[in-house]
Amino acid sequence: xxxxxxxxxxxxxxxxxxxxxxxxxxxxxxxxxxxxxxxxxxxxxxxxxxxxxxxxxxxxxxxxxxxxxxxxxxxxxxxxxxxxxxxxxxxxxxxxxxxxxxxxxxxxxxxxxxxxxxxxxxxxxxxxxxxxxxxxxxxxxxxxxxxxxxxxxxxxxxxxxxxxxxxxxxxxxxxxxxxxxxxxxxxxxxxxxxxxxxxxxxxxxxxxxxxxxxxxxxxxxxxxxxxxxxxxxxxxxxxxxxxxxxxxxxxxxxxxxxxxxxxxxxxxxxxxxxxxxxxxxxxxxxxxxxxxxxxxxxxxxxxxxxxxxxxxxxxxxxxxxxxxxxxxxxxxxxxxxxxxxxxx
Amino acid sequence: xxxxxxxxxxxxxxxxxxxxxxxxxxxxxxxxxxxxxxxxxxxxxxxxxxxxxxxxxxxxxxxxxxxxxxxxxxxxxxxxxxxxxxxxxxxxxxxxxxxxxxxxxxxxxxxxxxxxxxxxxxxxxxxxxxxxxxxxxxxxxxxxxxxxxxxxxxxxxxxxxxxxxxxxxxxxxxxxxxxxxxxxxxxxxxxxxxxxxxxxxxxxxxxxxxxxxxxxxxxxxxxxxxxxxxxxxxxxxxxxxxxxxxxxxxxxxxxxxxxxxxxxxxxxxxxxxxxxxxxxxxxxxxxxxxxxxxxxxxxxxxxxxxxxxxxxxxxxxxxxxxxxxxxxxxxxxxxxxxx
Numbered sequence: 001x002x003x004x005x006x007x008x009x010x011x012x013x014x015x016x017x018x019x020x021x022x023x024x025x026x027x028x029x030x031x032x033x034x035x036x037x038x039x040x041x042x043x044x045x046x047x048x049x050x051x052x053x054x055x056x057x058x059x060x061x062x063x064x065x066x067x068x069x070x071x072x073x074x075x076x077x078x079x080x081x082x083x084x085x086x087x088x089x090x091x092x093x094x095x096x097x098x099x100x101x102x103x104x105x106x107x108x109x110x111x112x113x114x115x116x117x118x119x120x121x122x123x124x125x126x127x128x129x130x131x132x133x134x135x136x137x138x139x140x141x142x143x144x145x146x147x148x149x150x151x152x153x154x155x156x157x158x159x160x161x162x163x164x165x166x167x168x169x170x171x172x173x174x175x176x177x178x179x180x181x182x183x184x185x186x187x188x189x190x191x192x193x194x195x196x197x198x199x200x201x202x203x204x205x206x207x208x209x210x211x212x213x214x215x216x217x218x219x220x221x222x223x224x225x226x227x228x229x230x231x232x233x234x235x236x237x238x239x240x241x242x243x244x245x246x247x248x249x250x251x252x253x254x255x256x257x258x259x260x261x262x263x264x265x266x267x268x269x270x271x272x273x274x275x276x277x278x279x280x281x282x283x284x285x286x287x288x289x290x291x292x293x294x295x296x297x298x299x300x301x302x303x304x305x306x307x308x309x310x311x312x313x314x315x316x317x318x319x320x321x322x323x324x325x326x327x328x329x330x331x332x333x334x335x336x337x338x339x340x341x342x343x344x
Numbered sequence: 345x346x347x348x349x350x351x352x353x354x355x356x357x358x359x360x361x362x363x364x365x366x367x368x369x370x371x372x373x374x375x376x377x378x379x380x381x382x383x384x385x386x387x388x389x390x391x392x393x394x395x396x397x398x399x400x401x402x403x404x405x406x407x408x409x410x411x412x413x414x415x416x417x418x419x420x421x422x423x424x425x426x427x428x429x430x431x432x433x434x435x436x437x438x439x440x441x442x443x444x445x446x447x448x449x450x451x452x453x454x455x456x457x458x459x460x461x462x463x464x465x466x467x468x469x470x471x472x473x474x475x476x477x478x479x480x481x482x483x484x485x486x487x488x489x490x491x492x493x494x495x496x497x498x499x500x501x502x503x504x505x506x507x508x509x510x511x512x513x514x515x516x517x518x519x520x521x522x523x524x525x526x527x528x529x530x531x532x533x534x535x536x537x538x539x540x541x542x543x544x545x546x547x548x549x550x551x552x553x554x555x556x557x558x559x560x561x562x563x564x565x566x567x568x569x570x571x572x573x574x575x576x577x578x579x580x581x582x583x584x585x586x587x588x589x590x591x592x593x594x595x596x597x598x599x600x601x602x603x604x605x606x607x608x609x610x611x612x613x614x615x616x617x618x619x620x621x622x623x624x625x626x627x628x629x630x631x632x633x634x635x636x637x638x639x640x641x642x643x644x645x646x647x648x649x650x651x652x653x654x655x656x657x658x659x660x661x662x663x664x665x666x667x668x669x670x671x672x673x674x675x676x677x678x679x680x681x682x683x
Contacts, residue, residue, distance in 0.1 A: 087608035093553040096436040096480075118467075119478065127455050127480070130434070132423060140456055140480075142436070142556075213572040214428030216435045216555045217480075231553045267427035 005032045006333050009177050010184040011194075013037035013166070015046040015148055015314050016307055017186035018155040020322040024184070025162045027326060031333075034165040036177070041156075045188060046148040048207060048279035050228035050235035051315045052095070052218060053078060053144040055112050059313050060286045061321075070320030071112050077319035078144050088231075091150025095229060096142040097218030098123055100135040100264075107220075108139035118142050131219060131264050145218075146315050147230045174304065178296040182332050183304045184325060189282040191308040197288070200309055202280035204244035206253045208236040208261075212271035225260040233274055236261040240281075240312075249276045284309025289321050291328050303332045346373055347673065350515050352533070353525035354378035354504075356387040356486045356658045357647055359493040361523050364662040365669065366500050375519070376497065379508035386527060387486030387654055389546070389620040391569035391576035392431065393557065394418060394482040395439075396450065398542055398581060398652030402628040407653075408449050410628070410660030415453065417659040418482040428572070431488030435557050435570060436480045440465075440473045442562035447477075455480035472562060481557070484655050485571050509533060512644060516637035521672065522644045523665055527623035530648040536629075541621035542651060543582040545594045548574040551612040558605055566601035574615055577602040581622070581652070588619040625649025628657065630664045632672070643672055 010021040013035050021035045041047060053075060061067035082092040096119070101107040114120045123138030160166065169176075171194070177183050185191060192200040211233055218228045228235045239253050254276060262268050287309045294302045307325040310317055349372055351362045362376050382388050394415060396407050421432045451457040460476035468476075498504065509515070511533065512522055524530060531539035554575045559567045569576040577598050595617065603610045629649045635642045645668050647661050 083607065085607045085610050088551070088553045088611050091553075093555055095555045118464075121456075121458075124456060126453060130419075130455065212428055213552070214431075214433040216433055216570060229555065266423050266425055267429075267432075269425035270427075270429045 005030050006181040007032045007179070008034070008182045008184065008329070009180045010035045010186055011037065011171055011177070012186035012188055012190065013040045013152070014044040014186070014188055015152065015318045016188065016310060016322065017184070018152055018159065019318040020184050020186055020307060020325055021164055022155050022159045023319070023322050023326050024329060025159055025164045029162065034167055035159070036167045036169050036171060038168065038170040040168065041152045042149065044148065044152065045279045045281070046152060046314060048205070048277050049148060049315050050207070050226070050230065050237070051091075051146040051148060051151075052228050053146065053316050054110075055313050055316050057110055057112070059112070059311070059317070061289070062286055066324070068112065070317050070324060072116060072320070073323050074317050074320035075116055075144070078146055082144055086154075089150065090154045091147035091231060093145050093147075093231065094142060095145045095218055096140065097220070098127065098130070098138055098140055099220040100128070100131060100133070100138045102134050102136055102222055105137045108137045113141060113143070131221070132266065133221065133264065145228065145230060148315065150231065174294050174302055175296050175298070178298055178300050178302055181303065182329055183302060184329065185304055185306045185308060188308055188310070188314070189280050191282070191306070195306070197284070200282055200284045201243055202245055203283045203311060204241040204246055204278060204280055205238050205312065206249060206257060206276070206278040207238055208254070208257060208276050209233040209274045210236060210268070210271040211274055212268060214267065215265070219264055221260065221264040223260070225257075225264055227261055227265055227268070234271065236268070245280065247278055247280065249278050281312045282309055283311035287311070287317070287321065289324050289328070291332065305329050305332065346371070347521065348519045349374045349521045349523065349669075350519040351376045351523045351525060352378065352509055353527055353529070354381045354490075354494070355385040355525065355527055356490060356654050357527065357650060357661065358523075358525035359490050359497065360658045360662040361525055361647060361665050362497045362502060363493050364666045365523075366497065366502060368666045368670070369673070373503075375503040375505055377505045377507050377509060377515075379506065381506075382490035382494065383487050385486070385490070386620045386623065387490060389618050390486060390655060391546070391571060391578075392484045392486055392655040393559075393569050394484065394656050395559070396448070396653050396656055398622060398624060399628055400624065400626045400651060404449060406628065407657070410657035410664070411450060411653070412453060413660030413663055414657055415482070418484055422482065429488065430492050431485035431572070433483045433572065434480060435483055435555070437478070437557035437559065439477045439479070439559045439561060440468075440470070441475045441560070441565075442472045444475045451479070473560075483569065483571060486655060488572070512635065512642065513637050516640060516642050520643065521669065522642065524644055524646045524648060527648055527650070528621050530623070530646070534646065534648070536625070538626040539649060540584050540624045541586055542624040543580060543585040543588075543619060544578065544622055544652070545580045545590055545598065545617070545619045547577040547595070547598055547617050548615045549577060549609065549612040550615055551575040551609055553608065554606065560605075566598060566605060568602050568606060568609070575609075575612070577609070583624065586621065588621065590617050590619055622652045623648060623654070624651045628661070630661050630668075632668050645669060
């Protein structure tokens with residue numbers, strides 16, 4: 001009996017979905033992989049993000065060891081791209097900068113980054129005086145910035161070259177994809193509705209994208225103020241509004257963000273504003289990367305690997321959670337039974 | 345009695361002197377004379393990295409003083425609303441070398457100066473590198489700062505004359521003081537045999553993803569310096585060579601050497617290739633000379649020989665020139681001679 005290739009669908013075409021789809025296809029050429037999403041590239045949340053590799057100290061996976069492994073895997077994955085010829089097309093840059101605080105020494109420490117990044121050190125007395133303000137604590141480090149504006153098309157091209165398929169479609173329920181052997185659920189904020197997951201909470205953010213080619217370093221100041229250079233534009237942020245569903249730009253947030261950024265880096269006053277955009281970070285504690293068997297309305301047992309709830313750390317951790325999710329996918333496709341069942 | 349001052353040279357050195365003198369002595373009549381103006385000067389071609397380099401035997405204390413004053417000026421610009429538009433940028437740097445030398449004195453004010461540990465240096469897999477420093481420094485693009493300085497100079501009443509000067513005597517009857525900022529031109533103008541070109545060959549490429557500087561100071565070493573709209577790849581520092589025609593071997597050395605350090609640069613679009621002559625000298629010369637021409641006293645303040653450190657020392661030198669001029673203007677002999 002001829003076995004047909006196993007059919008996998010990846011729901012979601014943001015950084016998590018596209019990274020997962022490519023990783024799956026690169027590792028298992030024999031699989032039939034289709035990405036299904038309603039939003040692509042510049043319409044995704046990933047596109048809004050500055051893309052700096054910098055997890056919050058509160059970022060949480062199922063265990064501290066797994067969380068750490070995700071970050072280590074993600075960093076090395078991106079660093080290998082940055083060291084290669086493809087860095088520019090893939091939108092991966094190495095960027096250094098400062099995190100400053102006038103009040104909290106903790107803000108400058110990061111248990112994930114120290115020991116992982118090539119440079120992570122306290123800022124010295126003179127460095128604390130670079131930016132206007134009364135900075136008491138600071139750190140300097142060298143990390144990566146992964147710009148989705150370049151990275152998502154790059155992932156797409158590689159995925160399609162390997163025979164991967166992409167379909168634009170809105171999925172309302174898992175019943176819509178009942179006929180796949182495996183579903184990788186990378187729907188980000190969409191998982192709230194798709195999975196009726198009340199633990200998924202939007203954390204609203206807003207940014208400016210400006211043209212300021214003299215800004216080659218990132219700067220973080222108190223209270224969610226950040227300035228992060230990308231390849232063509234600099235991202236100015238931000239805010240972190242828990243449980244806010246507002247997808248439009250808010251003019252009061254604009255005023256606050258602009259004022260805080262210009263105070264930190266006065267030369268931004270002559271930057272050209274390209275656009276303003278808001279987004280809802282799909283936050284969940286912990287990030288959900290696990291198997292589930294969902295019984296469809298037709299009675300089929302659908303194999304699902306969830307991979308969502310990355311909050312503000314989708315770009316930072318996607319290759320790490322994807323590697324972990326691909327292992328779970330291999331368990332499924334290799335016939336290992338899962339203990340978790342759910343009825344739709 | 346109006347003192348007439350001529351500034352010779354409209355590179356970063358001449359223009360910054362003109363600016364400082366206008367600010368310090370608002371009643372002075374200042375004329376800027378040059379045959380080359382931005383964007384056609386050596387200062388336009390340079391990457392504008394702040395880092396003392398190729399200053400010959402200039403005393404360490406002078407290098408420190410001139411470069412620190414310039415550092416402070418760049419820092420002030422960086423924190424002003426127009427800082428970026430005026431060409432100033434803050435950039436991290438890795439500086440390596442195949443020889444071990446003593447830690448530079450400017451390490452006490454340059455940002456975050458660190459000596460790389462052996463294990464850190466080894467990670468780069470370049471066995472010829474024996475030493476490495478990390479720090480954060482400024483770049484100042486002359487092509488952006490000079491137009492601003494020129495506009496300010498004109499607006500405040502400065503005169504500009506396009507002229508190629510053959511000798512100081514030509515100006516003796518019209519001016520009381522000459523500030524000689526003629527760069528490589530000083531070899532002929534001041535009859536100074538210790539002036540020599542230090543030939544530099546660079547490529548400018550489009551690589552906006554390159555956000556850090558790497559300088560390999562090894563005898564045969566490359567450098568990569570991002571500017572705002574391009575990245576500079578270098579380089580050469582051939583002494584006493586006057587031709588500015590790019591050589592194939594140098595082009596190969598630069599492109600291959602830089603892409604071996606950062607493979608992503610291979611995909612960058614090359615914008616153009618350029619060869620410039622750094623105005624080298626045995627030492628940087630900032631000093632006063634009193635001449636007598638046809639019975640008339642002429643004061644010349646020399647300000648040339650900046651080698652590879654024009655953008656690193658310009659402001660400090662301009663301040664020194666202003667101090668020397670102040671000394672002259674307030675001296676009794678001078679005031680008496682004007683009666």
